[in-house]
Amino acid sequence: MAAVLEAIMLVCFGLSWPINAMKAWKAKTATGTSWMFLALITLGYVAGIAAKFVGGNVNWVLAVYLINLAALIINWLVFARNKTLDAKRRTARS
Numbered sequence: 001m002a003a004v005l006e007a008i009m010l011v012c013f014g015l016s017w018p019i020n021a022m023k024a025w026k027a028k029t030a031t032g033t034s035w036m037f038l039a040l041i042t043l044g045y046v047a048g049i050a051a052k053f054v055g056g057n058v059n060w061v062l063a064v065y066l067i068n069l070a071a072l073i074i075n076w077l078v079f080a081r082n083k084t085l086d087a088k089r090r091t092a093r094s
């Protein structure tokens with residue numbers, strides 16, 4: 001039952017990442033996106049994955065962690081793209 005509850009928590013968090021990535025992609029700006037927030041969330045997922053291995057509790061929930069981490073990596077890529085677009089706009093205005 002603990003694994004099911006952990007998976008539900010991960011799915012709830014995980015659903016937000018594709019939505020956030022699409023919203024940021026459409027916005028074409030990194031304004032309002034915090035790299036520190038993304039870094040802390042990334043660290044949290046990496047710690048959760050590491051805990052699975054350290055605790056010897058590698059089960060199907062690990063797949064949910066990895067899917068969430070992949071979605072978060074997409075958010076990092078969109079963030080980097082948007083930072084580049086912001087820089088180009090600043091340069092064009094100068």
